[in-house]
Amino acid sequence: MAILEVKDLKTYFHTRNGIVxxxxxxxxxxxxxxxxxxxxxxGSGKSVSCYSLMGLIPQPPxxxxxxxxxxxxxxxxxxxxxxxLQGIRGKKISMIFQDPMTSLNPYLRVSTxxxxxxxxxxxxxxxxxxxxxIKALEEVGITEASTRIQFYPHEFSGGxxxxxMIAMAMITHPEILIADEPTTALDVTVQAxxxxxxxxxxxxxxxxxxxxxxxxxxxxxxxxxxxVMYAGKIVESxxxxxxxxxxxxxxxxxxxxxxxxxxxKGSPLYTIPGLPPDLSKPIPGDAFxxxxxxxxxxxxxxxxxxxxxVSDTHWVRESxxxxxxxxxxxxxx
Amino acid sequence: xxxxxxxxxSESRLPDVSVDLDNIESGTSLxxxxxxxxxxxxxxLISFWILVFMAxxxxxxxxxxxxDHRDNDLEQTLLSxxxxxxxxxxxxxxxxxxxxxxxxRVSLGxxxxxxxxSLLIGVTYGATAAYVGGKTDAAMMRFVDVxxxxxxxxxxxxxMTLFERSIVLLFxxxxxxxxxxxxxxxxxxxxxxxxxxxxxxxxxxxYSTRRIILRHIIPNVLGVVVVYATxxxxxxxxxxxxxxxxxxxxxxxxxxWGSLIKLGADNMILFPHLLLIxxxxxxLTLFSLNFLGDGLRDALDPKSSKD
Numbered sequence: 001m002a003i004l005e006v007k008d009l010k011t012y013f014h015t016r017n018g019i020v021x022x023x024x025x026x027x028x029x030x031x032x033x034x035x036x037x038x039x040x041x042x043g044s045g046k047s048v049s050c051y052s053l054m055g056l057i058p059q060p061p062x063x064x065x066x067x068x069x070x071x072x073x074x075x076x077x078x079x080x081x082x083x084x085l086q087g088i089r090g091k092k093i094s095m096i097f098q099d100p101m102t103s104l105n106p107y108l109r110v111s112t113x114x115x116x117x118x119x120x121x122x123x124x125x126x127x128x129x130x131x132x133x134i135k136a137l138e139e140v141g142i143t144e145a146s147t148r149i150q151f152y153p154h155e156f157s158g159g160x161x162x163x164x165m166i167a168m169a170m171i172t173h174p175e176i177l178i179a180d181e182p183t184t185a186l187d188v189t190v191q192a193x194x195x196x197x198x199x200x201x202x203x204x205x206x207x208x209x210x211x212x213x214x215x216x217x218x219x220x221x222x223x224x225x226x227x228v229m230y231a232g233k234i235v236e237s238x239x240x241x242x243x244x245x246x247x248x249x250x251x252x253x254x255x256x257x258x259x260x261x262x263x264x265k266g267s268p269l270y271t272i273p274g275l276p277p278d279l280s281k282p283i284p285g286d287a288f289x290x291x292x293x294x295x296x297x298x299x300x301x302x303x304x305x306x307x308x309x310v311s312d313t314h315w316v317r318e319s320x321x322x323x324x325x326x327x328x329x330x331x332x333x
Numbered sequence: 334x335x336x337x338x339x340x341x342x343s344e345s346r347l348p349d350v351s352v353d354l355d356n357i358e359s360g361t362s363l364x365x366x367x368x369x370x371x372x373x374x375x376x377x378l379i380s381f382w383i384l385v386f387m388a389x390x391x392x393x394x395x396x397x398x399x400x401d402h403r404d405n406d407l408e409q410t411l412l413s414x415x416x417x418x419x420x421x422x423x424x425x426x427x428x429x430x431x432x433x434x435x436x437x438r439v440s441l442g443x444x445x446x447x448x449x450x451s452l453l454i455g456v457t458y459g460a461t462a463a464y465v466g467g468k469t470d471a472a473m474m475r476f477v478d479v480x481x482x483x484x485x486x487x488x489x490x491x492x493m494t495l496f497e498r499s500i501v502l503l504f505x506x507x508x509x510x511x512x513x514x515x516x517x518x519x520x521x522x523x524x525x526x527x528x529x530x531x532x533x534x535x536x537x538x539x540y541s542t543r544r545i546i547l548r549h550i551i552p553n554v555l556g557v558v559v560v561y562a563t564x565x566x567x568x569x570x571x572x573x574x575x576x577x578x579x580x581x582x583x584x585x586x587x588x589x590w591g592s593l594i595k596l597g598a599d600n601m602i603l604f605p606h607l608l609l610i611x612x613x614x615x616x617l618t619l620f621s622l623n624f625l626g627d628g629l630r631d632a633l634d635p636k637s638s639k640d
Contacts (some may be wrong), residue, residue, distance in 0.1 A: 054537050060467060090538030103530035107552040107635060116548075117538045152635040168538070 377628020450508025455515025
């Protein structure tokens, strides 16, 4: 059974310029020990959907309009008390953030920050918690952990801080780890190590991981299943093979074409013309077809395209968009 | 609904903890750290000891002194400093040394208590308003605005006439007025802090709002708060002398540094020591407070440590 099942999640932001439909009817599920990737451009709603699960959406202006997120088949994260959520956060679901430079409290020693969750959720004594924390630091590859645990965050490098964050998030052995672009702020050599580390900690704990990223390369290497999001909706969902070898939605295909290859030096890069739609305006039909410079057959201009199952694991939102060729893209530019 | 502390599968693998429980370097608190760093700052350290001396001088001194600050001796008025009266005597023949000590008691007391009151109210109020945000924030801050708009003197006169006149009340009243600025400063700081990812991280680890404000946000504003507090102490001392001058504060024969300086200023040309001595103590205290505040700000910032 799925450890987390999200159904029809809608998170809107009620701003002065209208209602921004940041997440507009998203459903997905994660199994124990599985890695789910959520891919999309900035503003596609990938982060907001996960923040909604954690109750991290600032309300107001944000509001979860509808949906369910059933954890472990019993608790609905979207409709439970703050008190209950506090018991779940950090114990059953943890989170790693994008920027390790700002996600640790600069005024507290790493030890203080690491043992806090243990003291609250597992009611350990200070000594026991400290021992666990040192162990956790060793597990994420920090040497001389018993000395370094007394350091302040600024005494660590960016990669090391992200390791500390992972240790902090995994210290209570959560069942789900949400990683919000965990490698975006790190340099490439460190990125691979951090991803490897997340994978390893995941295996050790048999946790589920939800990996939010805009980097298809990261997703390809890490994820069992992938959701591609566009304008607050899932446009394609499937296993890594479904997405990378049998992609059907034009947006997924365009994203993959946009990955610069190392080989062809000097050749022009493929980009998707135009910008994602303004989510504060209602989108009657296919959001991708509305994009400037994108041609479509017009079938889904006024009616929302449905999500269609193409195989056991693979779901695609219908679209009759005809992707521009490289030449056309260059012409527009 | 209950959240049972279910153990995840890997928990069973844990006990190979290779950590020797007795040899873990014990953590030090924020204040212990700050003290370590403060000790390396000579100016701040000297200032600290001057203030300690000041406190002992003012609070213990009057008990040792053979004179009382009220005893006048009309045959010995306006004496210059000599052996019996090291600081001389004033126009009523009272021992100036004793009066400086007793006056310091009032001035330091006002400074410390009023500032503590303003810190306590201001920091919690400002931090709560900012962290909770939204309508609560708006309501709380409009209340501050309203209090701001009240003329301070009228407010104090009102409180002083409503209640029995006492020095402690004076301290509290000044503190109750001074917290407004503190609340605004702290609110501003917390507004920007709460957008930081480490606060989100704290929320995502399941900490309660109270805990996040007290343990994660307030340490981050301490630097600013301490500096502002050291600026508040002198302004509170000046306020006290202003109120005393109006007859609302300390009543004669009880002296304060403010009133001693005022008295000295009246006899400045003929008897400069009556002005210079209390003025010296007053400014020395203010200087020390400023240096100490500066040092504390650096000491409370972990990034400034050079060890």
